[in-house]
Amino acid sequence: MGWTDRQRAMLEEMGIRLWVPATAPPRAASAPGVGAPRPAAVAVPMSDRAAVPSAPAPARLTLDSDRASDLASEFAALDVGALAVRAAVCTACPLCAGRSRSVFGSGNPQADWMVVGDAPDADDDAAGEPFAGRAGQLLDNMLAAMRLSRGDAPRARQAYVTPSVKCRPPAGRAPEPREVERCRPYLARQVGLVQPRLIIAMGRVAAQSLLGTAEPIARLRGRVHRFEGVPVIVTYPPAHLLRHPQDKAAAWEDLCLALEVARDADAAQTDSR
Numbered sequence: 183m184g185w186t187d188r189q190r191a192m193l194e195e196m197g198i199r200l201w202v203p204a205t206a207p208p209r210a211a212s213a214p215g216v217g218a219p220r221p222a223a224v225a226v227p228m229s230d231r232a233a234v235p236s237a238p239a240p241a242r243l244t245l246d247s248d249r250a251s252d253l254a255s256e257f258a259a260l261d262v263g264a265l266a267v268r269a270a271v272c273t274a275c276p277l278c279a280g281r282s283r284s285v286f287g288s289g290n291p292q293a294d295w296m297v298v299g300d301a302p303d304a305d306d307d308a309a310g311e312p313f314a315g316r317a318g319q320l321l322d323n324m325l326a327a328m329r330l331s332r333g334d335a336p337r338a339r340q341a342y343v344t345p346s347v348k349c350r351p352p353a354g355r356a357p358e359p360r361e362v363e364r365c366r367p368y369l370a371r372q373v374g375l376v377q378p379r380l381i382i383a384m385g386r387v388a389a390q391s392l393l394g395t396a397e398p399i400a401r402l403r404g405r406v407h408r409f410e411g412v413p414v415i416v417t418y419p420p421a422h423l424l425r426h427p428q429d430k431a432a433a434w435e436d437l438c439l440a441l442e443v444a445r446d447a448d449a450a451q452t453d454s455r
């Protein structure tokens with residue numbers, strides 16, 4: 183992958199420095215520091231892509247499964263707009279009491295990529311948009327470094343962005359498992375409607391909702407998971423990266439893995455024609 187000046191600037195913004203071998207022309211993306219080798223997840227050659235580990239399907243959390251099933255049935259008939267309206271008046275969990283508005287999603291719902299975050303923060307709640315504040319600026323830089331955008335772009339380069347839980351938890355706390363499960367039918371229906379080619383799960387709650395696991399992000403990274411057949415890559419959320427910039431290099435490894443999985447899918451599609 184060659185890098186434009188803008189992408190280099192975006193990577194710098196992420197805290198990622200590009201590493202270029204001294205004796206070879208630049209070939210691909212970055213390393214976490216000056217002179218360090220490229221991370222293994224990025225260095226997997228195209229011919230060895232099958233070696234990228236796939237995660238075993240975890241057992242799903244089954245909290246409120248009857249209620250979730252009822253919502254899933256109701257949502258099956260809704261399109262994206264109707265689902266957003268439904269979320270705006272939803273009272274299925276206690277988070278409805280503290281929201282200014284529900285935060286449903288941004289970007290083109292026909293996008294090839296989908297970014298799933300945790301829960302709205304105060305900025306998102308005020309704006310009615312996911313990743314609206316400083317974390318959103320970092321997300322946009324991360325997407326730009328991947329040549330993706332949640333704005334105008336060809337569909338293959340667009341990312342639809344949504345929180346896994348649609349209403350802001352009070353006092354900056356994380357959503358509780360019961361709240362995540364109550365809200366999960368919205369996310370499941372969004373994935374069914376958007377039909378992304380790849381999902382990036384940014385955060386523990388996003389992974390919990392999509393994968394039904396309470397495992398920490400550090401144990402979920404570096405593998406290809408699946409949600410309804412769609413590849414899922416887990417990484418740190420931008421808000422975490424703002425507080426812990428030392429994890430930006432690891433996040434960039436995850437994004438490179440996502441790009442690699444997407445290229446695999448393209449190659450497989452081409453081969454099948």
Ligand code: SF4
Pocket residue numbers: 269272273274275276277278284347348349361364365368
């Ligand atoms: S968080 Fe989800 S389930 Fe809870 S009230 Fe909001 S939209 Fe409904």
